Amino acid sequence: MNRVRLLVLNAALGPLDYKLAQGMAVEAGSVVVAPLGPRTVTGVVWDEGRLPGAEVDASKLRALREVVPVPPISAPLRRLIEWTADYYCAPLASVARMVLSSGGALGGPSTTTEYRLVEGALPERMTPQREAAIDLLQGEQGILRELADISGVSTGVLRGLVNQGVIEPVTVAIDRPYSPADPDFHQPTLSDDQMRVAGTLVKAVEKRAFEPFLLDGVTGSGKTETYFEPVAQALRMGRQVLVLLPEIALTENFLTRFEQRFGAAPVQWHSSLKSTERRRAWRAISEGSAQVIVGARSALFLPYANLGLIVVDEAHEISFKQDDGVRYNARDVSVMRARFEEIPVVLASATPALESLHMANSGTYTKLVLPSRFGGAQLPQIKLIDLTLHKPGAGRWLAQPLVEGLEARLGAGEQSLLFLNRRGYAPLTLCRNCGHRFQCPNCSAWLVEHRLSRRLSCHHCGLEGPVPESCPECGEADCLVACGPGVERIADEVAELFPDARVEVATSDTLGSPERAAQFIAKAEARAIDVIVGTQLVTKGFHFPELTLVGVVDADLGLEGGDLRAAERTYQQVAQVAGRAGRGAKPGEVLIQTRHPEATVIAALADGDRDGFYEAETEARREAGAPPFGRWAAIILSSEDEREVRDVATRLGHARPQLDDVMILGPAPAPMALLRNRYRYRFLINARRTANLQGTLRDWLSAQDFPPGVRVGVDVDPYSFV
Ligand SMILES: Nc1ncnc2c1ncn2[C@@H]1O[C@H](COP(=O)(O)OP(=O)(O)OP(=O)(O)O)[C@@H](O)[C@H]1O
Numbered sequence: 001m002n003r004v005r006l007l008v009l010n011a012a013l014g015p016l017d018y019k020l021a022q023g024m025a026v027e028a029g030s031v032v033v034a035p036l037g038p039r040t041v042t043g044v045v046w047d048e049g050r051l052p053g054a055e056v057d058a059s060k061l062r063a064l065r066e067v068v069p070v071p072p073i074s075a076p077l078r079r080l081i082e083w084t085a086d087y088y089c090a091p092l093a094s095v096a097r098m099v100l101s102s103g104g105a106l107g108g109p110s111t112t113t114e115y116r117l118v119e120g121a122l123p124e125r126m127t128p129q130r131e132a133a134i135d136l137l138q139g140e141q142g143i144l145r146e147l148a149d150i151s152g153v154s155t156g157v158l159r160g161l162v163n164q165g166v167i168e169p170v171t172v173a174i175d176r177p178y179s180p181a182d183p184d185f186h187q188p189t190l191s192d193d194q195m196r197v198a199g200t201l202v203k204a205v206e207k208r209a210f211e212p213f214l215l216d217g218v219t220g221s222g223k224t225e226t227y228f229e230p231v232a233q234a235l236r237m238g239r240q241v242l243v244l245l246p247e248i249a250l251t252e253n254f255l256t257r258f259e260q261r262f263g264a265a266p267v268q269w270h271s272s273l274k275s276t277e278r279r280r281a282w283r284a285i286s287e288g289s290a291q292v293i294v295g296a297r298s299a300l301f302l303p304y305a306n307l308g309l310i311v312v313d314e315a316h317e318i319s320f321k322q323d324d325g326v327r328y329n330a331r332d333v334s335v336m337r338a339r340f341e342e343i344p345v346v347l348a349s350a351t352p353a354l355e356s357l358h359m360a361n362s363g364t365y366t367k368l369v370l371p372s373r374f375g376g377a378q379l380p381q382i383k384l385i386d387l388t389l390h391k392p393g394a395g396r397w398l399a400q401p402l403v404e405g406l407e408a409r410l411g412a413g414e415q416s417l418l419f420l421n422r423r424g425y426a427p428l429t430l431c432r433n434c435g436h437r438f439q440c441p442n443c444s445a446w447l448v449e450h451r452l453s454r455r456l457s458c459h460h461c462g463l464e465g466p467v468p469e470s471c472p473e474c475g476e477a478d479c480l481v482a483c484g485p486g487v488e489r490i491a492d493e494v495a496e497l498f499p500d501a502r503v504e505v506a507t508s509d510t511l512g513s514p515e516r517a518a519q520f521i522a523k524a525e526a527r528a529i530d531v532i533v534g535t536q537l538v539t540k541g542f543h544f545p546e547l548t549l550v551g552v553v554d555a556d557l558g559l560e561g562g563d564l565r566a567a568e569r570t571y572q573q574v575a576q577v578a579g580r581a582g583r584g585a586k587p588g589e590v591l592i593q594t595r596h597p598e599a600t601v602i603a604a605l606a607d608g609d610r611d612g613f614y615e616a617e618t619e620a621r622r623e624a625g626a627p628p629f630g631r632w633a634a635i636i637l638s639s640e641d642e643r644e645v646r647d648v649a650t651r652l653g654h655a656r657p658q659l660d661d662v663m664i665l666g667p668a669p670a671p672m673a674l675l676r677n678r679y680r681y682r683f684l685i686n687a688r689r690t691a692n693l694q695g696t697l698r699d700w701l702s703a704q705d706f707p708p709g710v711r712v713g714v715d716v717d718p719y720s721f722v
């Protein structure tokens with residue numbers, strides 16, 4: 001092969017043809033650097049005949065610059081890149097970028113210089129900043145920028161300390177190997193149910209064939225311990241395992257349990273890795289020396305050398321759906337990856353997505369059930385509190401029966417968890433004098449007051465500012481009123497009711513980093529917290545044996561708004577948070593506050609009637625032609641110029657294809673009509689299962705010329721409808 005066609009990592013360019021330089025050898029999948037005008041571009045040598053485009057005349061071909069010394073991208077992964085781009089209507093280059101997601105891994109040195117304190121050394125002259133740095137950097141090591149972040153002083157101050165010998169440089173080999181995991185380090189005794197399920201999964205790993213599993217186990221049934229057995233089997237066979245988790249906050253708990261089982265930590269992959277850690281992980285993964293990789297959704301596209309098993313834990317979680325760039329669902333793509341790699345994949349959940357359950361019930365996925373909690377723990381008792389009968393007082397949100405429940409737990413020295421899916425103190429702030437409401441200037445959203453940080457912030461664009469002393473509209477002082485509750489306000493209410501209780505707010509604001517999540521877990525496990533008040537972040541995965549009461553502050557919250565999956569999501573969220581109660585020796589109780597005890601989903605929760613709820617919801621979906629019986633897609637057009645985007649949307653609407661099996665609704669201003677300073681219009685597309693949805697979208701969109709200021713987003717199988 002002397003002529004090659006490249007998939008280059010630049011979505012603005014199509015496939016490009018090159019010739020090989022003298023003595024150069026490549027194969028399909030080789031990662032190469034090619035000249036492009038005066039610059040260079042990275043690309044992947046693609047299989048002949050699979051990338052469309054006219055042949056360039058041989059005399060015009062330029063020679064490839066170099067072959068990057070990393071293993072070639074494997075054929076199964078190349079097929080996955082093609083499938084993902086095709087299914088989600090995304091550029092191939094954008095998907096390939098997710099595979100080659102560590103620039104550092106492709107080139108650059110294999111050592112780096114990091115810095116750390118020299119024990120006992122002090123500068124000639126101490127300043128408050130130097131003192132703070134020395135104080136905060138104990139036991140830390142990193143590049144200067146990272147140390148500056150940790151210590152809150154500038155890199156200039158740190159350099160001064162380096163010059164004085166207080167901080168020293170150390171050379172670190174980036175690609176040093178990870179400690180090996182031992183499949184037989186500590187084998188737990190499994191229950192009969194766990195053993196049966198684990199046995200099936202172990203056999204599937206041995207078989208090295210594609211098989212999708214739904215591991216449907218109630219909360220606290222020990223799904224993790226169970227799927228650790230096929231993980232161990234893959235390790236024995238020298239194959240790699242990928243475990244996808246929805247949230248960094250969950251990783252800590254997983255890491256501890258993994259180490260207890262396998263005697264070493266798994267390799268982590270998520271967005272807060274340092275660039276050297278990314279390189280180290282990427283290379284070890286591509287060479288096969290990284291054995292078990294635990295990561296966020298982006299870990300799915302890494303170039304595993306020898307993958308033997310994929311596990312998607314808490315597979316129902318919507319954070320597996322990526323909503324910018326390539327809009328893919330890692331749960332679904334993981335099944336495709338397993339198919340191309342010819343390996344088993346396990347979707348584990350106590351509240352599977354309706355689509356997953358449907359696949360399992362119809363035999364497409366193999367269903368494995370863990371029907372009871374491990375160690376004889378009982379599922380909690382669930383009771384509804386009808387807020388129309390038990391009205392909390394003015395400015396209060398907790399009804400009397402819930403307050404009594406908290407009181408009883410505090411008296412008994414047990415823990416409680418209050419769940420409200422709203423960060424901050426209050427979702428809306430207004431002026432008592434003139435009625436002015438604080439709105440984000442960049443988004444169609446209210447600013448949320450955060451009392452802990454004393455700021456008003458927009459949860460969509462990140463805009464933040466201090467809470468003003470007077471109303472910016474009428475100038476009146478001390479006139480701002482908080483409307484409605486957020487978790488901070490609930491925490492205040494608990495503190496007022498029970499001044500001695502140790503209350504802790506748990507949200508992405510307070511548990512955003514792995515360290516902070518670990519601190520929180522340690523504190524809760526040491527029983528240094530009496531009442532946790534948290535958002536959806538605490539609904540999943542956590543295991544606190546002393547937690548016996550869960551209060552759902554507002555079960556109706558998720559049912560408002562136009563989300564097509566609102567009922568399913570409410571069921572999942574409440575069932576998951578309820579699943580945190582009574583996981584140890586003591587039984588748990590769940591109190592759900594609602595204004596609509598008669599609503600199907602609320603009643604099903606109270607009766608613990610999961611199957612009934614799913615059946616009813618399945619029928620509703622069937623009637624609406626919604627997934628899994630039909631398909632949805634969305635097109636989101638946005639621009640900083642409202643008129644421009646409205647005109648483009650109207651034009652696109654006029655050009656809509658007229659088909660019997662594809663219904664196109666819109667254009668309409670998006671519910672979030674303004675987001676990060678861009679005006680947004682949406683189309684919602686509902687297609688029959690048999691329709692060629694992607695082809696229709698591609699033809700429709702490619703026939704249009706979009707002005708440069710307009711962004712076009714295609715969302716296949718959307719989860720967000722804002
Ligand atoms: N075979 C076992 N031996 C010892 N401990 C176990 C075993 N199985 C489960 N456990 C323990 O039981 C608890 C619950 O298990 P785990 O957290 O895996 O449940 P889960 O099914 O993932 O629940 P959830 O869906 O609620 O997260 C954990 O503390 C776990 O360590």
Ligand SMILES: [Zn+2]
Pocket residue numbers: 440441442443445458459460461462463676
């Ligand atoms: Zn905003």
